[in-house]
Amino acid sequence: MNDQIHIHQLEVFARIGVPDEERSSQQRLVLNITFWPSADLAKLQDDISRAVDYAEVCAETRRFVQARSDRLIETLADALAIHLLKMFAIEKITIELRKYVLPGIDYVSVMVTREGSDASK
Numbered sequence: 815m816n817d818q819i820h821i822h823q824l825e826v827f828a829r830i831g832v833p834d835e836e837r838s839s840q841q842r843l844v845l846n847i848t849f850w851p852s853a854d855l856a857k858l859q860d861d862i863s864r865a866v867d868y869a870e871v872c873a874e875t876r877r878f879v880q881a882r883s884d885r886l887i888e889t890l891a892d893a894l895a896i897h898l899l900k901m902f903a904i905e906k907i908t909i910e911l912r913k914y915v916l917p918g919i920d921y922v923s924v925m926v927t928r929e930g931s932d933a934s935k
Contacts, residue, residue: 817855819868821847826876829883830890830913837883844921845875845894846910852903852930866902874901887911891926899933906930 824847827840851866858864878897884890891911898907906929912921 816850818848818850819866821845821868821872824872824875826879828879828890830885830887831915832885836915837885840880842914843879843887844912844914846912847871847875847898848908849898849902849904850906852905866904871898871902874898887913887922887924888926891924892928895926895928896933899928899930904930 824845826843826845828843829837829840830843831837831841849866849871853864853866855865875894875898878894879890882890882893884893891909894911895907895909898904898909906927908925908927910923910925912923914921916922
């Protein structure tokens with residue numbers, strides 16, 4: 815399980831934050847997603863039907879995030895990781911979720927790593 819795919823700087827918009835006024839409008843979030851596909855990349859034979867379609871991972875991430883209204887980025891990152899493990903042939907996933915909310919800093923982020931066995935809980 816060494817082969818991995820990395821999606822860098824996926825921009826999404828979500829209603830997220832502890833105070834209600836923060837969740838009243840969508841905020842920009844940026845995700846970095848690394849996943850370990852179930853299939854060995856050397857055995858894909860250049861056939862998309864054997865691969866995890868990373869364009870679909872991006873589209874599903876956007877759909878999932880936009881449909882939620884969490885208070886904590888920790889909650890959202892965990893739920894997204896579990897959701898993607900259930901939706902795609904992925905053994906393991908790491909998600910870094912960045913939020914740009916505090917003045918004087920670039921961003922706050924959370925990073926979660928989940929494995930396939932976590933998706934069945």
